[in-house]
Amino acid sequence: KAGVTQTPRYLIKTRGQQVTLSCSPISGHRSVSWYQQTPGQGLQFLFEYFSETQRNKGNFPGRFSGRQFSNSRSEMNVSTLELGDSALYLCASSWTGESDYGYTFGSGTRLTVV
């Protein structure tokens, strides 16, 4: 069974640009969550999508947005990139998002902003 797939694995962007990251959940999983991991702030929750609707949102500026498609694949977009957006972005999926089923994480996208 395929795991959670995140693309691309690595990305280098310039300040002011925008970027889109992709996450394909495990087949049948309907909940997708996104996390940002940095050495200074650790792991922080960005948002969660379930059945194409944003169900929960973390404390990030509006430059960070996401969406989920009918096949449960999710994309995360960051506009007007800043140096501080350099991070590992992790996606996690689960059946319904309920903790009983657990979360499976992808290997992340390493974003570097220069």
Next chain:
Amino acid sequence: AQTVTQSQPEMSVQEAETVTLSCTYDTSESNYYLFWYKQPPSRQMILVIRQEAYKQQNATENRFSVNFQKAAKSFSLKISDSQLGDTAMYFCAFMNPMEYGNKLVFGAGTILRVKS
């Protein structure tokens, strides 16, 4: 707001020995979930073990077990018979679905190095 504290930034253990990683958390809720995740150099977060707060019995998964002390808000992870493959960053995480939805709150992590 919920907080999760891991007081040991780094730990080392000899192969085949036992090591315990500490985690404390702060919440006013009585029903919640606790997790330990492992992140090896491959970057993928792997669920090691989970505990429901309403369950008195400590969770166990093969060589991994927890000591859940609800009153003390403590959730430590014990790794028995440590193996080289256990070398990784370990994160303690908290979830309170009723109040904050399905959002994991992570601690800062503990780097564990298993030495041969």
